[in-house]
Amino acid sequence: MPKRDHAGPPSELDVSRRGFLKGAGAALSSGIVAGAEALEAANRAAAKIIGPGKTPVTLKINGVNKALNIEPRVTLLDALRDELELTGAKRVCDRSSCGACTVIVSGKSVYACSMLAIEAQGKNIETVEGLSVAGKLHPLQQAFVDNDAQQCGYCTPGFVMACKAFLDKNPNPTIEQVRKGLGGNLCRCGTYVGVAEAVLQTAGKKGGRANA
């Protein structure tokens, strides 16, 4: 069973998860109980209500501030992919099961499908597109290439970012730590052997599957 080592998206808003918002929508349309109404009134007084229409949002992505005008229900993943054309992170399960959408927010790997874009404001967002500098692959990316750690490649950008966050935290991992720490990313093509070798190669532990 895959183990999850991903931190949940750091949450500051009371109502943060899109899944909850979707559920709340259904509850509202089927009538709301009095207690909840009172609670909502209290929340309204305390919290700033945004939306449901488009609202200005600023995201700091790979060191650059980007201004967007989006509905508050837009996830960080959809904002990256649809608004900013940063399509490295992929939408696969869209509900925190597969890791294809992994980006790094405030130093932690996060499932971008399960964080709202408005929650990510003011935070440092790193995507796979920011990893290579001036067209030169990051050593981890080069290790993925060397170890043939991608087939179709659809899980790859998410896996690369998960590995990056993992290595930042565990610069000198054992194979056991790799197997435990990277359980939050799924690959259908079966590239796990290459991924594990790529992580160990990046940590300077193994030559990997070199060209010959």
Added chain:
Amino acid sequence: MPKYEWPEKSKRAVLGRRISKSDSPDKVSGRAKYASDVKRPGQLYAKFLRCPHAHAKVVSIDVSAAERMPGVKAVKICEKKGPGSEILWALDEVVGVVAVDERTAEDALQKIVVKYEKLPHLVNEQDLAGAGDRAKPAAEQVTGDPDKAFQEAEVVIEGDYGIPVITHCCLESHGQVVEWEGDNLTVYPSTQNVSGLVGQFAQPLKIPASNVKIRMDHVGGGFGSKFSPDSWGVESAHLSKQAGGKPVKTFLERDAELFVAGVRPSHFARIKLGAKKDGTVTAWEHHSWSTGGPTGGGMAPLPYVLSVPNSRKKHTAVATNTGPQRAWRAPNHPQACWLTFAALDDMAAKLNMDSLDFYLKNIQLAGERADLYRRELLKAAELIEWKKKWHPRGDPAPGHLKRGLGLGFHTWGGRGHASEARLTINPDGSVSVDIGTQDLGVGTRTVIAMVAAETLGLPVSAIKVNIGRAPDYPVSGGSGGSTTVGGVSAATRRAGQNALEELFAKVAPALSAQPSELEAVGGKVQMRDNPAKNLPWRQATARLGVTPLVVSGKNAAAASAADGKLTDQGVGGVQMADVTVDIETGIVKMNKFVAVQDCGLIINEKTAESQVLGSMIMGVCYSLFEERVMDEVTGRPLNANMEFYKLAGIGDIGDFVVHMWKDDPEQDARGVIGLGEPPVIAPGAAIGNAVANAIGVRVPQAPFTPARVLAALEKKGGLSS
């Protein structure tokens, strides 16, 4: 005409090397654009309303409120889904909506009112007796004299085995972007079949095939499920037209991806086996049944690899109200392999024989490849230390962790498909190869470049490979059945040899030689017998004047004598698994997994190995985790998502050993044979038998989940035994 053949092994500069894939840098950096990443100017988004019932009649559809919504650009009832139509599986699409963004399209779906009349459904086939008239038995097949053979058999066993429906679960779901310009259609699909889509879009849309263009750089998984435009692809083209020809993007939601975009059929069987006391298998009988949705499911090739001289085979297809089957990597072979080797392994246990010895005893039943299997079995046994680790069924070690070994073997075809390559040599020396094929991530681009480089005596980096466009590039087959590598490499080799013939004719006078005396090696065109007489590649190609040399090479689908030995079919391999089972929790853990695989001439050893590794991991997935679960009452899938439709993670796979059978000159001489399917076939058998060997009792149905392991142990008498 040149003699088409591969250079002999000692002369190969590129073939057989380990080379990283040329498109990997794009994939690791997020630059690689998949169809699902495409964003065309003015792009709209389609969503489909899906039927919630497994079997129903559509009574009425009201789309008026959706049509009125701001941002909605087109609404269309799907072909043959109007009032009065019959829906055969849950989540089948009924109405399509196109809107300015996905969220608006989703909101519009909520406004559509469809009334259904529910009809009786069948969604689970494991209990054949409950299938009623949905069960369609086929004629019995008899070979030899099974009745007599069973009478004479000294040992007879009988058992029930099964493997459920699983899905393809491509990470990039099925879909495409379509875009009209007048009556011309451009499609950006996620497909395994670039060239083949042209006609498949043209025909239902009633436009000439010459009006269709296909564009694809990368595809996020297919595994046999992405050969056609799909009903939703054609609907999207209609919707786009309705919306004024604007580009429309459609990608399935995960639940639909898991349920309507392809499954692998189940297979259940009651198997009876007869043998002599010395282990010789003499008689086989089975009654199998399977479903792959509304059309039922065909019989797997039983018994697998080993043909038993006396047999009786019966099969029943069961039609269910579930999403329809599609080819799934090595169609029907993994099921056949698991069922066969589970029964054989039970026979070996009954005979108190080491199963390795048992298979060696019966290896002649494997026919012409028997001796290769024998050698592969011994090699795999050495790599997993079979003789040291094997014990009779039931690990005698104290404690709750039980270890066991199991094995299975497999076979597949893998001849190259029909494919054409167009090779261009420019006067400045640059070279490109165009093929209307696709790279599923297995390294097709790299293989084409390697073959061209080998043939022209150039470095791999000197070859530009263009694929993924139709009809711009010459037609190449779909990537199914392990046929691509043989097809594109044979076509490229022929194009290269043809090109050299023409180039040598132009270069020969400058070297005062006959064209037949020349060769292209190490970046030069030189005299074979006097390499000092040479022209560097660019000086040689300058002899072309101002006109590039454009030459084709074609591989035919069927073998012919003129083919030489560029591609062949028929491979085998052996896999052995070493597992530990916790008999308190029922959890199975992979310790080690060994694959010995033959595949003819290997072009790129690194990517060949990756195919085997990937297959073995997919095999761990379907052996331990994957299963589509249907709700009997509602007829809907219970796990059409990725938290409950489980795949293995990086921590679930253990240590892998891959041994490519590449040092055997006899195999190398056969030419290129595909490798996509064969190694995915035997994991179920190897892992299932290892579990039985560990815990002392057969877990009769895959996947070998904790619940099934514990149920089998309970049947045997619980933890104490």
